[in-house]
Amino acid sequence: MDKVIERIGEALDIQIEEDVTALIECVKKDTGFSDGKPVAAFTIYKCLLHWKCLEAERTSVFDQLIHIIISAIEDGDNNNQMAYWLSNASTLLFLIQESLKRPPPRSWRNGRIAMGPSSDLAETEDAHEIVQLKYPALLFKKRLIANVEKMYGVICENMKKELGSLLVSSIQAPPTSEGVLISERSHGKDSQSNHWQGIVDCLKTLLNTLKENFVPQKIVQKIFARIFSYINVKMFNSLVLRRECCSFRNGEYVKAGLAELELWCSHANKEYAGSAWDELQHVRQCTRFLTLHQKDRIPYQDITDNLCPILSLQQLYRICTLYWDDNGNTPHVSTDVISIIRILMTEESSNASSNSFLLEDSFSMPFSVDDLSTSLQVKDFENVKPAAQLSKHPAFQFLCN
Template sequence: MSSSGVNFESYLIPLEEINRATENFSQQRCIGAGGFGVVYKGELSKRWQNLTVAIKRLDQYNYQGKVEFHNQLEMISKFHHKNIISFIGYCDEHNQQIIVYEYASNGSLDHHLQDPDKRCCITWIQRLKICLGAARGLHYLHSGLGKRVIHGDVKSANILLDGNLVAKIGDFGLSKVGSRIQRDTQLYTRVAGTQYYLDPTYYESGILRKESDVYSFGVVLFEILSGMLVYLQRSFRDAKQPSLMNYTRKYSQELEKLIDPHIRDQIYSRSFHIFSQIAYQCISLDLKERPTMEMVIQRIEEALHIQMEVNATVLCECLLLEDGFSYGKPVAAYTIYKCLLHWKTLEDERTPVFDKLIHIILSAIEDGDDNNQMAYWISNASTLIFLIQESLKKRVAMASHSSVSSGTLAEAEDAVQQVEAKYPVLLFQKRLIAYVEKMYDVILSNMNKELGSLIALCMQDPSRSEGVLISGPSFGKDSHFNHWQGIVDCLNSLLNTLKENFVPQKIVQKIFTQSFSSINVKIFNSLLLRPESCSFKNGEYVKSGLLELELWCSQAKEQYAGSSWDELKPIREAIGFLTLTQKDRISYQEITNDLCPILSLQQLHRMCTLYWDENANTPRVSQDVISIMRILMTEESSNSSGNSFLIEDRSSVTFSVDDLTTSLQVKDYANVKPSAELSKNPTFQFLYN
């Protein structure tokens, strides 16, 4: 079809397929109309991946010939940019000239601006991002291709919005291609475009320049700021319905009054001034004063960055109030997520929001070391990690309709939306996991401090010095077992704290599993390091205490205790050995295979040689068994150290996303509401719409 190197055969879509996709150009399929044709929404067949597309049927009487049509196809087939509407294919049969584009599910920008219900839902930050996306698309046309493309008809109707409100430039019916080599591309052409958006200089001279696109884009910027289409009229001051552009030029010092009331309270002054300044430069009547699209991008990015910093600061201030929980879910985390989602921050390549949020969480870790504070922020951080992770998935796993009450499923689906993640959000998630690990370590450290002194007291039967033998797990108020009861009280206190802060069960299990591991290490090592503890009577005392820990695990259930009881296997085996009668009749194989399969040879030898019984009722292990141990230990001496019988305390646990999120479900967030405190701030009204 052309010499451009583009294989247009692969883009050809038969008229039969077009007719099927549009139901023979049904009026119900019509989604737009302009001077050059009508646009229909269509559903292509499996051969075209069942794509939903926009099908533009050009007016065969008022448009262009085959040469012009093919030239346009050749031009738009080369556009590859996320802010340019994608070319899917074309049809050129039976005098039908049809172009098939990517479908933008949110339609055109002008429809949002003229519909009060839609306009009120677009925040100032979202409007800035729409402007930024459109500016990047135009910059790509002006300088991102082998040749400079001048759009020629920039207007809000030709800025399309996808499902995530990402702006995409469309409709290239009036676009012209010029040489990129020339510093200032000038094309002499018949004046064409849309009234009110048309560059006055171009209108007067007939010379089309890239600055003409800049002027038209400036008009769009004022439309977005005012929430008012340029060709509509609205009363300002005492004037009788002046046009938007006349007002902006005449009352430039009072532009604040032009701001759309829906966003007036959202806009920070510095962000507004930067935006209005670049908008005024765009519509300058002096071509030399108009900025390049690259300069426009820089200024809008600056306005967006400043606004995001202010919004993030307000959000962080509210988070410091610690809003608690709603339906068992942390309100702060859900509020943060809803803001990040609405601001499209998860898809940003650069944003100040994440750094401010991280600073708040880090301050919470550094300023407080109590378990309640740590549990609160673990709960929030884990929830935020979960919600972000769900959004990053290609498919969000939703609960079945049967498991969710009527009307709730849709709300749950709204709670999480799919997004295309960028590096900043992935880094943010990674840092959140690191801070969860820090807070986890703080809780364990606090727990170890509380348990440390109690465990030391639990290692020696206090009745031994009194000559009284206490049996059974009776932990009365005046009992010698108060130290063991103290351990149980510590465990219960921490469990209540974690429950009250709705810490995910997987994390609770890990906390107690590691706590029990530490208990095991302290008791076991103390037993083998203190000869006075390695006795039958002391074994009975510790055994009674272990029964209380077993009872605690049983009452807490696996839901919270996890595998905590299994962590005590080494000390349980050691105590089982100490309290065993007739040790002299036990063979080496029975000890290693049946009684103490987990304990090492060095540990068994240490116990056998340290063991004593003040009443001499339970004899030691036979010397033959000890001799076998010594022989085997000699053979293994090259692999053992001086204290090889000791157990090493496990290092800090590292978490994965799954560790933090496996016990959470999307449907549980269906009824959660964002922070009530933010409802008082107009900037965050979108949370409650």
């Protein structure tokens, strides 16, 4: 009897290995989307539930799934593929996380409904059947989080490369510019100002890619927040490092370009742009100062409370002393204001962190699994269809339940 049981167990192990191989071969390919959700993630999750892999003490399926994702990351220049797997990995992570909070819907569990003398009793008992992850599944979840973070980090790095040269060209007004960037560009008169349109085009292309791959909105918001944070750092540092950029006319030029970014945020809507516009506060306040008329009449308190509240003393001092009037009628701030700032800077000199007027490109916005719950709900998967290729396979009939 023991040998019979052992042989049955071996046969089941072989069958499961074959089924796992079939699943891996299927999800290696682009299985697309169903009802706005990634098919691969949903199919993988249903298989993990059916095979009880999430509760298994030992299984190789997680390593094989992670290998697929890592292989996709290695082709990091392909934003479309990166977005596809970011969508799938984050969705799968969400589904696993939700299974820790509440039992998956009946139709996803296949035969795990509690038996009882009445349907009411079955419902009651079944409601307590929350998945308990074992070590392999917990490790898989941890690795999923790391890869989701890595993928949206790679997408942001790709955008940094695309935007780098455009930002360099967009920070300084052409010699003939009179602060009428938008009207000139619309008539094709200012080739340099087209760099601003290039920035907007990059943002549009990325947003379309993320939307086409149904990347959860919360992750999309974080991506653009990180990109705009990078834009803020690069542009602000350029303004306060290069005297030729720290002028009235150049301030108007940059301000007009920033208006195009604001317009893009408006078109993208809050659901995708999120807090991206707020990430530009340093460069926005800097250009607000540069384009201010009668700077000599504004008191220190107005500058710090209303005009540039987010800028540090070192940054204010740098802008005030670096600014030059290329307009002929926009004078510097008063010597009294400069004196006040200098005195306050001296008082704060013991604070090492306040010694630099430059912004640091930390580019750090941690990812939280709980962020996904604001973009996804379990009920949103009720009409999602699993991979058609597997649904026709006899061993995967549970996918159709």
